[in-house]
Structure formats: C-alpha cells, structure tokens
Amino acid sequence: KVTYTSQEDLVEKKCLAKKYTHLSCDKVFCQPWQRCIEGTCVCKLPYQCPKNGTAVCATNRRSFPTYCQQKSLECLHPGTKFLNNGTCTAEGKFSVSLKHGNTDSEGIVEVKLVDQDKTMFICKSSWSMREANVACLDLGFQQGADTQRRFKLSDLSINSTECLHVHCRGLETSLAECTFTKRRTMGYQDFADVVCYTQKADSPMDDFFQCVNGKYISQMKACDGINDCGDQSDELCCKACQGKGFHCKSGVCIPSQYQCNGEVDCITGEDEVGCAGFASVAQEETEILTADMDAERRRIKSLLPKLSCGVKNRMHIRRKR
Template sequence: MAHFWFILTAAVYFSLCSSEHQNVRGHDSEKSMEVHQNAQDVEDSTRQKAWNKHVVPSCLEEKYNDKSCQKVFCHPWERCLQDRCMCLIPNECPRVGGPVCSLGGNRLPSYCKLKSLECLRKNSKYAFSNFMPCSKPRFSIKEERGQLFLQISGDWLPVCANMNMPTANAACRQLGLSLGAKTVQNKKMVSKTNTNSSQAVTKLLCKGWESSLAECQYKLGKYNKCQRLGHIHINCYKEERGCNISEFECANKKCVPRTRMCNGDDDCADRSDELCCQSCSKGALLCSTGNCVAETSLCDGEPDCINYEDEANCTSTKKSKKYDNEVIVQERQNIREAALPVCGNSSFGISSVVLLQPRSSRNRRLIGGTQATQDQFPWQAALLQDRVWTCGAVFIGGNWFLTAAHCVSKVMAEYKVRVGELARLTRETTQDELLIDRIVKHPRYNSRTNKNDVALLFVAKMDHIHLYTPSLTPACIPHSSLQFPPGTQCFASGWGRALELTTLAKRPNVLRWVKLNLIGNCSAFHGERFTEGMECAGSLDGSADTCDGDSGGPLICYNSLNDAYVWGIVSWGHRCGTEGFPGVYAKVAFYYTWIRSITGKDIFKH
C-alpha cells in the first residue's frame, strides 16, 4: 500500500512539474510571439511612415485614376463631364489628319475618330495599327515564353530595348490583359532564336495609356545589338487577389508594391499610383496637383500636368531621341492643338506685365491697388445697367461673358458690356459697347446666401473686328477644381472702390489690379456661409482684397505657360479689407459642367 502511495505521489508530482514546465514554456512562446508581433508592427509602422512621406492618404480615398479629369487631361477623343473623361462620338472629333487603319483591318477617317470608336465600343479591333494604305501588314505583337516580338511591315522582330513599366503595360494591354504588366526585365540572349530578321526593336517608349504599341515611339536597329541589350521579357498581370500590407491597391484593383508609388511610372496601368503624391522619386516631376510625371515624359509636347509644368521651360534646342514613327506623336499633338480653345493667350504679352510688377505693399489693394496698363487684362469687361456702370464681367470666348448673378438681379433692366476699356471716363479707340441679349443665371442661385453666384451673358452681335486682339482676348475656363491649390498667387482686377481716394464712395477712373493668394479652409473664417463652389483669396491681415464695385469681375490665375484662367468671380465679403475675413469668390471650375452645357461649342470646340 505504501509502495502504491509512493508511485501515485511521484506521478502527481511529475504531472505538476510537467504542467508547471509547460506553463512556463507557453508563457515564453506567447512572449516570443508578442515580441515578434511588436517587431512586425514597428516594421509596418516604419514602412507606413516612409510611404506617407510620398503620398497624401486623404487623396487616395478619392480613388483617382486616368479618367479623373480633376487630376489629368482628357484625351482629344474625350471630354470632361462631371469630373470624368467621357468618350466623344466620332463626329465630334477635330477635323485633323488623314485616314488610318485599325488592328481589325478597318479604315477610319482619322486617328481621333478611330480612338473615339475604340473608347465607345471597348473593342481592341479599333486599336491603331498604321497609316494608309490598309493593305500593308498590320502591326502585331506576340509573346513567346515571356519574350516579346513585334511584327512591323511583315517581319517579326525581337524587342531588345530598355522597357519601362508604362511601355510594358501597353504591351500587355495589346495582348488582351487590361491590368498591364507585373514585371518587365532584360534577359541576356543565349542564341538567335524565333526570328530570321537582321533587325530588332532597339528603342520603345510608351506613355502608358496606349492600347497598341503602334501608338508608341519605336526605333529599329541591327539585331546584333540584342547581344548587348538582351531580350525583353514581360510578365503580364493576371491574378485576382487582395493586396497585402506592403502593396497598394490601385483603382482598378491591381496590387503594386508601395515602394513603386510616386516614382513617375504608371505601375497600376491606370495612373492611380501617381496621382496622390507630395514628393516624387526617380527624378520624376511633381505637378502642382500632386501628380508625378516620369523624366521620359518631360518636354515631349504632350502635357501631363494640368498646369503644364512638364512642358514649361523647354528649349527648342533640347535634343530628343529620334524614332522611326514620330508621325503618330505629331498626329496626336495636332489633334490636341486643334481641340484646345483659344484663350488666355500670352503671345500679346498679357500676363508678363502683371508678373513682373513689384510686390504690392500693405496699402496697395484693389481698394487702392495698382493701375493697369492698356491691354494688360484684355478679358476684363464692365457691366452697365441702364447705362450706369455697375459691375465687372469677364470675356470667356465666343459670344459669352461671365459675371456674378447678383449683378444682374434687375429683371426689366437693359444690360450692356463694355470691352476694351481702361479708363471709365475716357472714350478709347479699343472700346466697344455690346447689348446683352440673354442672361442665364445659375438655376440654384440663392440671393440670400450668395450660393452659386454666377451668371452667363450672351451677346448676339459681337463686333468681330475686336475679337481675339490684344484688347479683347478670352480667359480660359478651368475644368479641375484642383488646378490652383491654396497659396497660389492670383490677380483680381476692377474699377471697385479705392481706399486711398479722397472719398471712399469714389470709384477709380483707371482699371486697377492686385495680387491675392488663394486661401484654404475658408469656412474657418466665414463659418456656414462659406459653401461648396466658393473660393477665398486675399490676405488674413486685410492688406489685399476686392471691394464694392469689383463684383462680377475676374480672379485670374496663371499656369506654367503663362496662360490666364478665370479661377474666380468676385462675389461677396465682410466689408472690404477686414482682418480675418478674406474675400469670397465663385469658384469657376466648380461650374465647368454647367458653363459647358450652356455655351456648348461656342467656347468648347469639342
């Protein structure tokens, strides 16, 4: 019995010891896992911080992509409607260029009409192949064991060029894989295979949006260059899966490494990895709207930044690589130029006079301001009500002017616009008075709150002698509300009340202008009265502002090419030049779709 008790006691003791030992081991394991998790959290946090240095997280929530015209230019075969690039119908294309051939063997009247059909029908058979005649062998592409070949003029040629991700995306798109490439690399050639040609594609460069490599720039060279360059191998993106923590989910659901964001290369194949940046890597250019543009796209004649930063300061003597099919690039440029409205033209030296003026001092405001010179603001107009000067207005092209809705509130009044005017009390040779035949106030204008304080003025009998001259040139209409961010220096002009004149009620004889900075988060100053569609500009200390009589006049901002955009219409404010209450303007970009729906092709050609 004692023997049994010893065995039982020993067994229990061993069991307790084992249990205690296991608990200790379990505790160590949990502690180890916790330490590992903490290390992982620190690593993830470090990655997140590094990632946040390049991107703007709040912007990423908007899911911008290559069809978001708040961020990008629409192609000439598209138009911006409701902040999206929408397909034109073929007949809306500019009448530029000759017949072209599609990959499906179709003959189309022009490149733009071909792209319009491709855009509408989402069919690759309408992708571009070549210019006439269509009897020529079509431009084709094939991939064998990852190696890329192009058929140009009947011969299958290996691609030996250094290829970037946008070019690889275009190649995969032509192969029928819309999400573009996963990887692209050069592999050294072992032996001459799969081709009998003595030539190879030794240069190949795409923008990234193309649906056919025939739209890209390429150059043919001797096949022996492949010995040095190697063959291009692409791996197209085919998987559908969730993205892990080290990856960015593109707007099209493709997963790309976060380390490849904001480097100028369109890794996503829809540009969503390059549209929400606060800095760029790999020598890419940062646009004012937060887009990164690759070095290869700078000064190429095809603007990628809404403010044209990528096409500014380009010299005509800059050496460019020669390609065998530069005609397609020239064709696109011709179409783009034909589609652009004539506006804000700096060829008259319009804005250079403004930009070279010295910085205004504290008491030099539009309620004071600086006197303008003749033709300095050729879009500026004066609005007359029953022959009495009452407000400002801005010429926007065709037969149309833009002003504030509160300036045309009198129903039975006779309204005229006076153009080409510098001094109100002097009859000038450039001056003309035009009867307004139609007034279109914004349908949701609220006279109590000044919400939607914009109106369009139609003049049927424009004196075409004065159209598009140094004295009368339209300001451009911005399509993106992101084009000019807070802090941008802009210019207001008008004949409003001047502070330093002997009588405060007295308006100046000569047109005046003032520099004003755009101000963000303006609801902090004006509370609930500041609503969507409004913009603040001026200075918080009240040293620069617009005033009574400036209403309806323009707030002009300039892009990198010195083109003038009417960013705001003088609307309302808390007295004039009051500290802590910057002036408020109707934000014209917010009304782009409405303006376009009223004016149509009179301003917007396509």
C-alpha cells in the same frame, strides 16, 4: 524630390479614397478623343473630333478619316483597335506575342509590324514599364504588366541579332500605336521580356500599394512619375515625388522627361514654365518604321479649344416639348 519614406509621407490618403485614374479630369487632361464631364473623361462621338488629319486603318479593316475618329469609336466600342497610319491593305496585320514562356502570360516579346514580313524581338534597352503595360493590355491582360515578377529565360540561344526599339506613352491600347524604330547597333542585344499581371499573382508584399484597377505594386514604385499601375492611380495622389518624378501642384507625379517637352502635362501647367534654353537630347541615327502616333495625339490636342477660366462652355440643348 524625395527618397522613399513611408506611405503616409508620400501619399495623400483622402485623395486615394477618391480612386482617381487616367480617366479623372480633376487630375489629368483627357485624351483628345474624350471630353471632361463632371470630373470623368468620357468618349466623344467621332464627329466631335477635329476634322483635319491623316487617314488610319483599324483592326477590323475599316478606314477612318483621322486617328481621333478611330480612337473615339474604339473608346465607345472597345475591341477594334488601331492598326496603322494610312490606308488599309488586304495583307496588313500587326501581332504581338510572348515566346519561350512557361505560361501564356510571360515570355520574350515578339512583334510583327504591318508592313514587315517577319516577326522580330524588341531590344531590352528601349523597354520600360510604359511599353510593358501596353503590350500586356494588347494581349488581353487588363491590369498590364507585373512589377514584381521577372521572366527568367531557360538556357536557350535565340538565333537573332536584330531587334526593334519601341516607344510608348503608356496609355495606348495597342502596341501598334507606339513608335517602332531600328537603330544601327553593333554586337549583342538583350531582348525585352515581360510577365503580365494575373489574379494568380495576387499575393501582396508587406509594403504594397493597391492600384484602383486591383493590381498590387511595391510602395517604392508609387509617386515616382512612372505609371506602374497602368491606370496611373499610383501617380495621382502625391505630396511629393520620389526618384526622377516631376511634381505638379495638383498632386500628380509625371516623368521628368515630360518637363519642357512642348506639351502641358500638369493641369496647372508648371511643367512648361521657364523652359528657355532647355536642351533636348540629340537623337541617334534611327530608321523610323511606324508613324509617330504620339505626335499625332499632341497635334490633335493642339487643335482643341483652350479653356478660358471662369467662363463655362455654354452648350444649348433643346428640350423636347
């Protein structure tokens, strides 16, 4: 672990020139609905997904046999996103919107879940850069959330004491894929807010890091295990990690909570080594409102064939004569 020093100390310049992102399988594992071809994660065809799983519904009201098949088709044809786990219903609709902002790119985050009648705010205590990036991407802001600007709510009393907790991994394309829970809380809750990144925000500070997607973030936020860029490019060329980041031998910083969580995140595997007796945090009493699609992603990943080093996957392609 290191504290912030300088860009030269923390970031590998030659590596940065290669413009690695979350789609670079020299650095990260591809999603289960993708495959690695010559260093890049590309979309699988739906039939290449594992067959077993539960049905899901997409925003175009089309039902898919598995989450992997839906994500594979979305990967090939972006636009139609995940809506809910289970069957499609006529009235089912998920929405995310920003309220009380001066522009359409900022505000308090409000969501309507598929099986809920009313819209609700999100509790600030569960809100992080992961959720903020996903919310902005869902709203059409391709570079995710702004790390520099904060939304300031003018003197306005919001007549609500209830809010939802949400947990995302950070690479979802819709907030509907994240897990929403309702916890028993007493007293006042702050609500989550966000400022989404726009080109107008493009005035870099003195000490900046430029993401592969063009977004500027503070150098202080590079190599800390948190995907501030949204495309993960701030965490893939690191000599060491600052803050609570866990450093993979491949030069990648991952969140410390990914260490010993039962899923290999470093492509070199050391985040799951020596985990005997590693205690997980006890969960509070929660009411889960949506399916845990991250658990489903991990399950699909576990069904995929494991790589045997030194032996290439022989795929015979018949040539047309």
